[in-house]
Amino acid sequence: MRMKKVFLVFIAFAVVTPLAAQDHDEANYDEAKVPAYTLPDVLKTGTNKQVSNKGVWEKSRRGEILTLFENNVYGQMPKAYDRISYAVTHEEAAAMNGRARLKQVVISVFKGDSSVKINLVLFVPASVKKPVPVFLLINNRGRENTDPTRAAKSEFWPAEMAIDSGYAIAAFHVSDLAPDDKTQFVNGVLRLYPEQLLMANGMRAIGAWAWGASRVMDYFEKDRDIDAKKVVVVGHSRGGKASLWAAAEDTRFAMCVSNCSGNTGAALARRQFGERIRRINTTFPHWFTDNYKKFNDREDSLPVDQHMLISLIAPRPVYATNATKDLWADPKGTYLSLKNAEKVYALYGLSSRLSPDPPPVEKPLLEPPLGYHIREGEHNLTAYDWTQFIIFANHYFTSRK
Ligand code: GCU
Numbered sequence: 001m002r003m004k005k006v007f008l009v010f011i012a013f014a015v016v017t018p019l020a021a022q023d024h025d026e027a028n029y030d031e032a033k034v035p036a037y038t039l040p041d042v043l044k045t046g047t048n049k050q051v052s053n054k055g056v057w058e059k060s061r062r063g064e065i066l067t068l069f070e071n072n073v074y075g076q077m078p079k080a081y082d083r084i085s086y087a088v089t090h091e092e093a094a095a096m097n098g099r100a101r102l103k104q105v106v107i108s109v110f111k112g113d114s115s116v117k118i119n120l121v122l123f124v125p126a127s128v129k130k131p132v133p134v135f136l137l138i139n140n141r142g143r144e145n146t147d148p149t150r151a152a153k154s155e156f157w158p159a160e161m162a163i164d165s166g167y168a169i170a171a172f173h174v175s176d177l178a179p180d181d182k183t184q185f186v187n188g189v190l191r192l193y194p195e196q197l198l199m200a201n202g203m204r205a206i207g208a209w210a211w212g213a214s215r216v217m218d219y220f221e222k223d224r225d226i227d228a229k230k231v232v233v234v235g236h237s238r239g240g241k242a243s244l245w246a247a248a249e250d251t252r253f254a255m256c257v258s259n260c261s262g263n264t265g266a267a268l269a270r271r272q273f274g275e276r277i278r279r280i281n282t283t284f285p286h287w288f289t290d291n292y293k294k295f296n297d298r299e300d301s302l303p304v305d306q307h308m309l310i311s312l313i314a315p316r317p318v319y320a321t322n323a324t325k326d327l328w329a330d331p332k333g334t335y336l337s338l339k340n341a342e343k344v345y346a347l348y349g350l351s352s353r354l355s356p357d358p359p360p361v362e363k364p365l366l367e368p369p370l371g372y373h374i375r376e377g378e379h380n381l382t383a384y385d386w387t388q389f390i391i392f393a394n395h396y397f398t399s400r401k
Pocket of ligand 1: 140236237238239260261262263275280283328
């Protein structure tokens with residue numbers, strides 16, 4: 001009887017434990033087992049020319065790297081559509097007890113017979129009379145995290161904190177662009193661009209979410225409450241992979257925050273620490289291009305690594321984070337991505353003072369252009385994280401007034 005019970009408990013555990021969680025245990029978490037690796041040289045062109053100034057970077061190398069990421073990792077970023085419209089569907093002049101104005105906006109994008117609707121929630125500080133900077137979250141968790149009524153408040157999107165710091169704060173949900181599901185992801189932006197699905201370097205879900213951030217940017221350029229030159233795109237985890245890709249593809253974003261983004265986000269692939277390319281392609285086959293599958297177990301043959309993604313955002317600031325209990329997202333590999341992107345910022349005369357090793361826990365590096373912290377705790381986006389994003393953004397925007 002007892003044996004039977006133990007067995008049943010075991011079966012129940014095996015069934016309810018998600019596959020990815022089991023795989024976490026098989027991943028390498030031992031620094032001593034990180035293989036020797038050589039990162040692709042971000043400052044050497046495909047024809048082996050050394051890039052020594054920002055002119056050559058912008059003219060020759062940047063585009064080359066962007067194309068490598070499009071073709072091998074995130075897919076094409078289709079730019080053409082027939083029409084875009086913005087409808088403010090709900091407005092409140094005195095939200096948050098009078099501290100903010102709420103706008104709910106539906107952004108509709110039309111192409112051929114298809115259209116996609118992005119539902120934007122936006123709070124603007126009530127006290128400010130001129131256009132304000134804004135944090136835009138790519139929300140990959142439940143919609144209740146960005147509750148416009150504020151009946152539910154979540155650290156994932158602490159709207160009050162942003163408002164009280166003089167920022168507007170906005171969010172849209174990834175499922176408006178591509179439901180996060182390997183069969184359903186086609187039901188969004190990809191209806192406008194069905195040809196992408198036939199291409200081995202076609203757009204997939206992460207690309208679709210980044211595309212959505214750019215359509216919100218289109219809207220911000222029309223909203224007089226927003227300073228469209230000061231838009232910070234923020235994402236957590238899979239959303240943090242998308243925020244990096246959005247900022248790489250769309251130079252209108254002034255700053256990028258990538259929280260616990262890990263593999264194919266801010267962390268170096270070649271370290272093979274925590275999540276690896278095979279795992280991410282297997283569990284989430286709808287996130288990246290078909291071409292990316294060629295790099296399963298072959299991180300070393302990728303023509304890029306993630307420091308080059310950060311480099312594409314230069315000279316605009318990037319802030320990345322990790323959490324102590326989230327080794328799956330390779331904290332050290334994330335920091336090293338930033339570190340290895342420094343030389344591109346240097347072409348713009350921007351010196352970041354990153355030491356060779358990551359900073360201690362909860363000792364954030366808050367000086368633009370490259371910022372970082374590792375927080376105590378689990379894989380999550382918390383008030384602690386947002387507090388640092390705001391300080392980092394304050395430093396940057398006040399220096400540019
Ligand atoms: C999984 C996945 C990660 C991803 C994370 C998340 O753990 O393996 O790559 O970042 O989910 O989005 O929370």
